[in-house]
Amino acid sequence: AQTVTQSQPEMSVQEAETVTLSCTYDTSESDYYLFWYKQPPSRQMILVIRQEAYKQQNATENRFSVNFQKAAKSFSLKISDSQLGDAAMYFCAYRGGSNYKLTFGKGTLLTVNP
Amino acid sequence: NAGVTQTPKFRILKIGQSMTLQCTQDMNHNYMYWYRQDPGMGLKLIYYSVGAGITDKGEVPNGYNVSRSTTEDFPLRLELAAPSQTSVYFCASSYADNTEAFFGQGTRLTVV
Numbered sequence: 001a002q003t004v005t006q007s008q009p010e011m012s013v014q015e016a017e018t019v020t021l022s023c024t025y026d027t028s029e030s031d032y033y034l035f036w037y038k039q040p041p042s043r044q045m046i047l048v049i050r051q052e053a054y055k056q057q058n059a060t061e062n063r064f065s066v067n068f069q070k071a072a073k074s075f076s077l078k079i080s081d082s083q084l085g086d087a088a089m090y091f092c093a094y095r096g097g098s099n100y101k102l103t104f105g106k107g108t109l110l111t112v113n114p
Numbered sequence: 115n116a117g118v119t120q121t122p123k124f125r126i127l128k129i130g131q132s133m134t135l136q137c138t139q140d141m142n143h144n145y146m147y148w149y150r151q152d153p154g155m156g157l158k159l160i161y162y163s164v165g166a167g168i169t170d171k172g173e174v175p176n177g178y179n180v181s182r183s184t185t186e187d188f189p190l191r192l193e194l195a196a197p198s199q200t201s202v203y204f205c206a207s208s209y210a211d212n213t214e215a216f217f218g219q220g221t222r223l224t225v226v
Contacts, residue, residue, distance in 0.1 A: 009154070035214075045204065045217035091156060095215075100145045100164065100208065101172065102215050106156040 002027045004094050006105035013082045014113050020067075021077045021108045023092030031097030034068070034075045039107075040088040048090070051075065053097075079110075087112045116140050120205050120218035127195040127225045135190040135221050137205030145208045146188040147215065148172075148180065150201040157204065163188055195225045 003026045013019035025034070036048040051059045051068050059066050063080045079086055092105040118139045127133055139146065144165045149157040149172075159172030163182040177199055179191040188207075192199060202222050208215040 004156075006156075043202065043220045043222075045206075047214055050214065101159060101162060102147065102206070102208075103159070104149075104156040106154060 002094050002103050004103050004105040006108050008108045010109045012111040018080045023075045025073050025094045029096045033095045035093040036077045037091045038088045082112050084112050118216050118218040120221050124222050131195050132193050137188045138186050139207040143207035147206045148190045149204045152201050197225050200225045
């Protein structure tokens with residue numbers, strides 16, 4: 001079974017600074033997808049960014065980017081120019097290419113300090 | 115577009131009572147999921163469905179049942195509620211050939 005590990009239960013960053021959230025995963029598949037979801041206090045799950053394993057180029061969405069290291073099975077999220085609205089729980093998630101189950105890590109709570 | 119709609123948003127149940135959490139999506143997605151979220155534990159998959167008439171167990175199915183009679187609806191049934199089922203429940207859906215999952219706003223359930 002696939003597992004997703006987020007080793008940082010909590011992180012904090014100063015407004016306008018950069019922070020990196022870590023995620024590692026375990027799989028025997030070669031085709032899969034990785035995601036970062038954000039969950040603000042409203043409880044809504046919001047997709048931040050996704051990465052297809054077959055793509056070597058790291059995904060980028062505005063201030064959010066990933067460092068995808070396939071051989072190391074690592075998928076970290078970098079948030080640049082952090083804003084107060086970035087404060088939330090962040091979940092890393094994995095979906096295998098041969099099934100459609102989405103497996104989540106335990107989350108990292110990000111605090112942004114003004 | 116309404117997306118994924120869950121009802122109710124909040125519910126308090128007494129031990130031994132039963133209830134159904136409703137989930138409907140208007141995006142014609144084939145795949146639908148039920149997750150529960152407990153503090154510090156992430157989201158755990160309860161049941162999922164790959165299309166109408168087809169359901170399968172996830173990681174934590176005990177105490178729950180589902181049905182999928184239509185593409186749009188995927189209700190989750192709790193029989194004989196127990197305090198261990200106190201949690202936040204999320205329904206989600208996705209296309210078979212699209213990898214992004216869309217989530218409902220969640221149901222906070224308390225069993226007392």
